[in-house]
Amino acid sequence: MKLSLFWLFVLVAILLVNSSCKISKRIQPSTEEPRYWQYKGKPVLLLGASNDDNLFQWPEDLLIPHLNLIQESGANYVRNTMSDRKDKGFELYLFLQLENGKYDLNKWNEEYWERFEFFLNETHKRNIIVQIEIWDRFDYSRDNWITSPYNPKNNINYSSEESGLAFEYPNHPGQNKQPFFFTTPQQRNNRLLLEIQKRFVSKLLSFSLKYNHVLYCMDNETSGEEEWARYWAEFVLDIGKAAGQNICVTEMWDNWDLTSEHHKRTFDHPELYSFCDVSQNNQKKGQVHWDNFQTVRKYISNHPRPLNTVKTYGADENRHGNTKDGLERWWRHVIGGAASARFHRPPSGLGLSDFSVNSIKIAREIEKHVKFWELTPRNQLLTTREENEAYLATKPSETYVVFFTDGGEVEINLSDVDKSFVLKWFDVRNGMLVQEKEVVGGKNIKLIAPGKLEWVALLY
Numbered sequence: 001m002k003l004s005l006f007w008l009f010v011l012v013a014i015l016l017v018n019s020s021c022k023i024s025k026r027i028q029p030s031t032e033e034p035r036y037w038q039y040k041g042k043p044v045l046l047l048g049a050s051n052d053d054n055l056f057q058w059p060e061d062l063l064i065p066h067l068n069l070i071q072e073s074g075a076n077y078v079r080n081t082m083s084d085r086k087d088k089g090f091e092l093y094l095f096l097q098l099e100n101g102k103y104d105l106n107k108w109n110e111e112y113w114e115r116f117e118f119f120l121n122e123t124h125k126r127n128i129i130v131q132i133e134i135w136d137r138f139d140y141s142r143d144n145w146i147t148s149p150y151n152p153k154n155n156i157n158y159s160s161e162e163s164g165l166a167f168e169y170p171n172h173p174g175q176n177k178q179p180f181f182f183t184t185p186q187q188r189n190n191r192l193l194l195e196i197q198k199r200f201v202s203k204l205l206s207f208s209l210k211y212n213h214v215l216y217c218m219d220n221e222t223s224g225e226e227e228w229a230r231y232w233a234e235f236v237l238d239i240g241k242a243a244g245q246n247i248c249v250t251e252m253w254d255n256w257d258l259t260s261e262h263h264k265r266t267f268d269h270p271e272l273y274s275f276c277d278v279s280q281n282n283q284k285k286g287q288v289h290w291d292n293f294q295t296v297r298k299y300i301s302n303h304p305r306p307l308n309t310v311k312t313y314g315a316d317e318n319r320h321g322n323t324k325d326g327l328e329r330w331w332r333h334v335i336g337g338a339a340s341a342r343f344h345r346p347p348s349g350l351g352l353s354d355f356s357v358n359s360i361k362i363a364r365e366i367e368k369h370v371k372f373w374e375l376t377p378r379n380q381l382l383t384t385r386e387e388n389e390a391y392l393a394t395k396p397s398e399t400y401v402v403f404f405t406d407g408g409e410v411e412i413n414l415s416d417v418d419k420s421f422v423l424k425w426f427d428v429r430n431g432m433l434v435q436e437k438e439v440v441g442g443k444n445i446k447l448i449a450p451g452k453l454e455w456v457a458l459l460y
Helices: 003-015 060-072 110-125 140-144 191-208 228-241 279-283 284-297 325-335 355-369
Strands: 037-039 042-044 048-051 077-081 095-096 103-108 127-136 214-220 307-312 342-343 391-393 397-406 410-411 418-426 431-439 444-448 455-459
Touching: 003 077, 048 355, 060 110, 077 307, 077 342, 103 110, 110 127, 127 191, 127 228, 191 228, 191 342, 214 228, 279 284, 279 325, 284 307, 284 325, 307 325, 307 391, 325 342, 325 391, 325 397, 355 455, 397 410
Parallel strands: 048 077, 048 342, 077 127, 127 214, 307 342
Antiparallel strands: 037 042, 095 103, 391 397, 397 455, 410 444, 418 431, 418 455
């Protein structure tokens, strides 16, 4: 993809301004274990919980306390869609609104970008990794489209006939009928809209490329065409390379089945997508949720990359699963080898709640004894295990971590490990260590969860 001379000048300026941002310090796949991330040259597990998907829109008096709580909980990962829909009332549109009420798509709402840069700066200070989603399909349909600056009735830049955009798109965006997502040369080649879109993405990158803690996802759970995703991935990478930055991009497909052909669009192209977001696996439950994730880990084993789960669904009284589902999904991914796991915002997820914070604190406590990238999923070491009862990951002969979904009793095969272990039991919902004792290997060890609901056993 060729960049215009104008944008090349812009990118050179970015490079000069940001020459102090060393590539070795940037968030990137770990050189030690490429299934995980490294930041500032050290491997890191990304764990997250936050109460919104577009935190950059939050006013300072709300954002700072929230980021502080995230940091204090041990979390280091947030999702940030570049959305401007009016969910809470304080969100801003990115374009300048004129006195007649219409928007000029050639002029920015500077406060929108000021909030974005403030958010990037504050997360950077706290070592909180930001995963940006550039496009969110829900901004461009139904009620959100009625007031959108891109709607031809709301701007001075084009008519419906000129842009190919209608005044209404009442269908669920999953039907992918919005022409906004068909503008690229390999699709409908809508040059008028594409130039406006490119200007937005370039503006975004003029801020984010100053920072080394940002990951890029092209869309939120898209049902779009592969050509759309590839175009924007290449566009973002080209700008990054021109600025001397080796950034990481991915796409998030809507299909809930990770074994579907849709997800191979990213799995099969490590040369373009340096990580994969598989959050939609969190629409699955139980053993299938685990099995599908493990299938993907095996599928990409020739080119291992981080598998991110930027949103974990599940909270009581929500259609995406209850609180138990949310906790199970999060822990199955963490035990199973995910590079990131974040609790989705309320009401679809647990957000930054006591439940999510307690899980993060337990995971960080485990990290004091073993790093998750040192562990390998090994359920075959568990005997008398029922489906979805317990899940195990191990650093062979040294450390074993077992997650119980709802109490239960299993045996762990330690017949080849003739040594003593410390066994700790953590109550997931309360975030507490409730038992600690010594056990001796060289045989099968019976693990009986101290109660119902979710527990983690650590042997080291």
